[in-house]
Amino acid sequence: MIATAWRVAGVGFSLLVVLAAGLLYGVSPDQAAFLNSSVGDLTIGFAVRTDDLTVLMLAVVGVIATCVQVYSLGYLHQRAASYHALVTLFTAAMVTVVISDSLFFLLIGWEVMGACSYLLIGHYWERRDARSGAIKAFLMTRLGDVGFLFGIFVLGLGAGTFRISELDPAAISPGLLTGGTLLLLVGVVGKSAQVPLQTWLPDAMPGPSPVSALIHAATMVAAGVFLIARLYDVFSASQTTMTVLAVVACVTMLFAALCAMAAVEVKRVLAWSTVSQLAIMFSALSLGTTAGRHAALFHLVTHAAFKGLLFLCAGVLLHQVGSAAFVVLRRYTRRGRLRKALRVTFVTMTIGLASLAGVPGFAGFFSKDTVIEAAWHHARDGSVVGWIVLVSVCLTAAFTAFYCMRMWLWVFFRTPALAGALGAFEDENATADLDEPDTSKLRDAPWVMLAPLVLLAFAAIALGYVDGVHLDWVIASVSTVLVLLGALPAYSLWSRGADPRPVLLEREFGVGTAYHVMFVVPVQLLAKLTVAGDRDVIGGYVRGAGRAGTLASQGFRKLQTGNVQTYLTAAVVGVVALAVLAGVIGS
């Protein structure tokens, strides 16, 4: 009953967001403030605004949220009430971020998203990996949010206002501007899982797949990109910040793409690819040009479509097969059933992967080309940042093609290699690959789950053309070549039944472990130390004081002999002493 109510509310709310986007389309930009209160010379309160960016993001959020909500109707039956409520809250938080014109209002949405993602990732709280993944997600984003909060202070006090529309980069001194934007960047890095705060996103995969779709496509991680786009004037006014952003983005996109190349689980591959794709958006933003901003937003929109699609497809795999690990999926694949049984899923996922990889004609291809083009124009103007971005994006495009191809082939196709490439993913017991799973009951998901897939698949193609096709043929052909260069090795490896995974990549460069050793262990030690200190040092003083009192009282008790004459003697001595004292003082 309650669950049904929340289901209806969830779907209704996300449709409302879409409706709002439609109604606001074309409305002239406006702002409104409410619930303000002044603290000293500062005004703290809420404000909303509407402009093109808001409408665009509202549309993206609304569509993805609707797809996710509808999809979840079929996907999820356990604890549905809290799930739908949280997804709705999650969407509402993202909407808050999008429409906010007050930095604090934005922060509310920003962090409520973090909390919702924590709760949703921990939806299957019976599972250890879900629990730790949820905590990790919240803590790492929270760490970034501290920087974000400080950034708000620096910029807000520098400009004397916390209203985004009134933030004037010219009014802020350059030092403060750089400091403030760098601090904001910390928050963005945390939220969008960029290096060095990237490890939470892949570990957040134990959450329900629709939630992953929501997080990766429209909310949470996209919020970072949105924020920089929103504050683009402020960010682009600080060259240092943009350079740092470029470096972070370039390192992240390559790092994440490399990690994705060695991941052995569909959702993990997709997670790393999100990190990588977000980095592409950031790199476009870091160019500091209008074209860069446009390219980033374009990529954000197409990415929302195809990444949402891919995660929902992964959800279908999980839902119908029970696992999204390569090793399990391949048991079905070897019988050739998976592709045929999950026909819609196969087709839509192929579209999604093609779009992600940047196959010409798909949306991802166009948006990525826009980024490359923007970088090329910037580089041509003699910018080092432009060159760095250009090279990294091109490399990443090849890597992306590699892991998309690899995943597509290994998941859906039987390798032509001898013995079906036993042991390619099963490290310990190669013959376990030979287990024959029961494929007779394998069939495609219900229509409520497939409908969003089809819609998003359509979007993953069509969105490439809504911006008007204006291709630079040189760049287009170069990127096509890059895609081929990436895809061919994947194909040849697959056809030989080999999947070499360098240890370094498979362990994701050991970052997670290093963080554990560097931060978690010392904090735990410090915590034990603090408790011991409280007990033995501070508590020791208190106990010592108590014991000293007891000892003193025991000493004084010895004076109490019970002999009345002794008492009287003492009393008389006291009187005499007092009299003498009075005499001395008086004289």
Next chain:
Amino acid sequence: MPLILPLLLAVVLFCIGVYGVLARRNAITLLMSFELMLNAVNLNLIAFDAWRVDGLATGQTLAVFVITLAAAEIGLGLAIVLLLFRGHGHVDADAARDLAEQERQETPELQEKGAAT
């Protein structure tokens, strides 16, 4: 007659009384020493009455009262001494230490106050 004479006599008597109270063992002697001290006080009262004649005989009246009190006091005091004798078989004030706190088990909360957190 110089006023100082009775006053000094009172001081001397009082201090002899004090010595007696503080030094003697026998409880009855203690009581006797108390009487000496009371007498010293009476002496003072009378002397000041004579020095400062107020027509109401304040000092003398008070002295009479004190004597009455002394009678009451000695009555009670002796009753207590007799009780002491019955209970202990002696009237040695120095040996009567019933008022001392008995050695007993330490109360736990005193020992462990503020202990382990």
Next chain:
Amino acid sequence: MTTALFAVAGAVAVVAAVLVVTSRRIVHAALWLVVALGAVAGCFGALHAEFVALVQILVYVGAIVVLVLFALMLTRAPTNPLPNLTTGRSPFAAVVAGVLAVLLGTGVVIAFGNEKVDPVPAGSATDVGTAIFKTWVLPFEVLSVLLLAALIGAIALSQRKKAKED
């Protein structure tokens, strides 16, 4: 004349008092107390407080000391000299008493060193009686209640113990 009388009585009182607190025989001490109290009564007389002097002799010598003697008998006080008459603190007690005496004496001398007393005969029974029953009648009545309380207290003290012993 009165000064001389007073001086003699005072000297006797001091000597007797010293003997009260130093006598090795307790019964002797009690008897010396009689002397001391009588001498003090003489002092009262020298100060023209005849009524008080009489009361002193009647109550103290006549009643209190007799009571003390009874108590001594009841507690089987030995009549022979006692070896450990005083406690171990007696030298200290003497010092304390001495210091107190010096202190009080100094104070008294500084305060009243030059004052003279001219005792007028105002201590007759008539005068004091008038004062008591006219001016001080209320305290007198209160005092009677106090005496009653002391009486009851003394009885209760001795009775309760008996009841317990039974």
Next chain:
Amino acid sequence: MSAILLGILALPILAALALWAIPASIGDRLAAMYGSVISGLVLIGSLLLWPRSEGWFAYVPSQDQLLREGSRPLQAVTDVPWIPALGVRFHVAVDSISMPLIVLTALLTFVCCLYSLKITPRIGRTRSLIALLLVIEAGVIGAFSSMDLVLFFVCFEIVLIPMWLVIDIWGDDHDPVGRKRAANTFVLMTVLGSALMLLGFLLVYRQAGTFDLVQLTNSPVLGGHGVPLAAALLIAVGLAVKVPLWPLHIWLPDAHAKAPTVGSVLLAGVLLKLGTYGLIRILVPVLPDATATMAPYLAGFATVAIIAGSLACLAQTDVKRLIAYSSVGHMGFIVLGISTLSQAGLHGALFANIAHGIITGLLFFLAGAIKDRHDTSDLRTIGRALYARLPRIGGLLTFASLASLGLPGLAGFWGEMLVLLGAYRPADSLPRTTYLVFMVIAGLGTVLTAAYFLRLVRNLCQGDPAENPASAFAVDLSRIELITWAPLITLTVLLGVWPGLLLHQWGTL
């Protein structure tokens, strides 16, 4: 107005006396109902007093300026001589600083009495418990409304003994020695602190010749060295025991861990606020220069408290102790805000005071509910997977944890945010760089805060239900719990989305 204030001061005391006069046989239920009615009346009275104007008398030099700025600073003034020989007056009044705290006190007491209708400590004797709660309420409201240092001190002390009894008598029934020890440590440390505070008050009196806060505020004791500094130091240390500021916090975890649920709620929600209220009301306006001299050190200790409190929480295995230690961290934030001496910091401290009272009150109620159901507050014994066994309570615990860790949109955030903002831009007389360092450390403290609350949720609420089977008798959220917690939950959300509700009360400090 002043009649209402006197009424809400006198009513609980008289009602408590009347309750003791009634024979003990009236029954627990009736006593709790009586307490609810009385504290409900006090709550209504306090709401009637809610100020409708802005401004605070403290930073306004003279009465004329007050009138010119059109703000009515003090309300419900009663000012009569009390001990004329010492110049002590019975001077009570409220303004926008004390009013929210008074309402909070009234609300929490009311909620505690309601809670006692159904759920009481196992020791019984509810009649006395209710009476003591009412005495505590009166004492705290008295402290919040007194405008005289001696009166403040007296009210400050009145609260101690009932709280000591509450811990000592109704505390943890498994550990009589421990609860006695906790109660003794609590009362001894607090009394020591208030003795120091009284010395400080006397020094102030020596310097200024009056105990009256209004006069003292309008003509403060100037000078940052010598006697004013000594006075400020004594007052600060005395109040810091109550706050409690690291390293004087050692009484807190024990007291909370052993106290009964209602005792913990009042202790955390109301009593700790006396310390910070004293800092704001007395230390800052009366000894401004000396406070400025001392402020960086105070801020340093506060920062250490934030970190140490959070770290200590990470290693706790007892849910009530954990929440108690979290109070250390949160109160550290409040003291940090006060020690910035800036408007934002003071606003933040005031706001965090209220928010902490509400949220920690809720947390202690939840901890008490969990403890009642499992007969222990040890995390390992309770087991995991509370989501499966007690889904509503588990969910509320998560909610309260999120609120307590300062999630924006819930009440806990604004206080911490304003405190950090204050630390970013402290008063001009303070060393800014030092405060920036404190701000960064405190910011990291918020991450640690999140860490231990998530650890709590993980170890308590989440987990495999198969390994932690449900106890047969454990029932989920009962009606009385829902009723009593609902106001706290509502306020947590309301203040979170509309901080102006309180913030605009304080105007320009």
